[in-house]
Amino acid sequence: MEFLAPSRAHELLQQRADALFIDCRSEMEYLFVGHPIGAAHVAWNDGPHWEINPHFIVGVRKLAGARSDRPIVLICRSGNRSAAAGEALERQGFSLVYGVLHGFEGDLDARHHRNATNGWRCEGLPWEQC
Template structure:
């Protein structure tokens, strides 16, 4: 057994790394209470399940382009404006910012407030634009 481990140390290390990476996503979801979605998955949620997009960026970022149909609630205002989203409590809600960091905070806030289907747009509007998806500038 010792010879096997010695001769295959690199392969065993790679196996441990792969198992860790697979478990990481599951652990993160359990800890955070929400999933991350890429732009393609977000588009499917919007089109198939009538998901609501909540853009938590600042007004100057919003005016440079946002996901069509998104609701604009800057992160700092979210706790005071949760009532605006109350009627969507059981619908999928996708939080979104520039890169996905602020929107992860927003997703946690929504989850703690009792919203049940929360998703964070991985990579934010940057990933959305990178996927060639449309932006609204109105």
């Protein structure tokens, strides 16, 4: 799995029409915090118990079609869930898996706030809120 800066991940998505962009955060994060424009939602884990989604791989396979060589770009809040989800995809035969460094909201700053130091939103990349 390769990790890309948000701007580089956005470039890859623009250059590769076959790339699949997956937001693997919880449904509540996806809906209420916002999400990158064009990202499909397949939660890696979700509430109320935050267990790993047993249907994650199946959900990604459904979106990817029969191609395990299709580029898959994963994003979560800060990068940790994307790493775990990406490793699971690679174990299942997906060969081009990328994670977005610092995720959608980025790392905590000195005041324990996100969206201020790095991440998709901090870099001003396209996103929307439902």
